[in-house]
Structure formats: structure tokens, C-alpha cells
Amino acid sequence: MALYKYGNNLDQSTHTNFDTERAPGFISPDSGIYRCVHCGDEIAANKGNPLPPQNHHQHSSGQPIRWKLLVCTVQKA
Numbered sequence: 115m116a117l118y119k120y121g122n123n124l125d126q127s128t129h130t131n132f133d134t135e136r137a138p139g140f141i142s143p144d145s146g147i148y149r150c151v152h153c154g155d156e157i158a159a160n161k162g163n164p165l166p167p168q169n170h171h172q173h174s175s176g177q178p179i180r181w182k183l184l185v186c187t188v189q190k191a
């Protein structure tokens with residue numbers, strides 16, 4: 115589970131990008147932290163780069179990795 119210390123630096127969002135499960139290798143639409151919905155493993159990804167591949171980690175159940183956006187970084191333009 116991701117950790118943070120100062121909640122006043124985080125804003126809640128209802129954007130649908132937080133609801134979509136992404137396959138390994140999918141080109142990340144956002145920079146931020148992604149969490150595997152099956153095991154809770156977390157990674158950091160940069161916008162425009164592929165999410166980690168299927169061999170990033172294995173599930174004993176055999177379920178495929180599915181990445182879901184957990185925290186999205188907001189860059190100033």
C-alpha cells in the first residue's frame with residue numbers, strides 16, 4: 115500500500131483514468147504510481163512510456179498483471 119505523510123499535498127480526483135485496468139506494456143497515459151489489482155505491487159511510471167511487462171512479477175494464481183492508476187502526478191505547464 116502506498117504511503118504518504120502530508121495529505122494536504124494530495125487532491126482527490128474522480129477522473130476515469132483511475133478506474134481503468136491497464137495491461138502490461140500499455141503506454142501509460144499519466145505519470146504516477148500504478149498498482150497491480152491482483153497483488154498490490156506498486157510501480158512508478160512516466161507518461162508515454164510502457165507499463166512494466168507481464169514478466170515483471172508472477173502471481174501464484176496465474177492471473178495476469180493488471181495495472182491501475184493509484185496516484186497521478188500533476189506537472190505545471
Ligand SMILES: [Zn+2]
Nearest residue numbers: 150152153155
Ligand atoms: Zn501483481
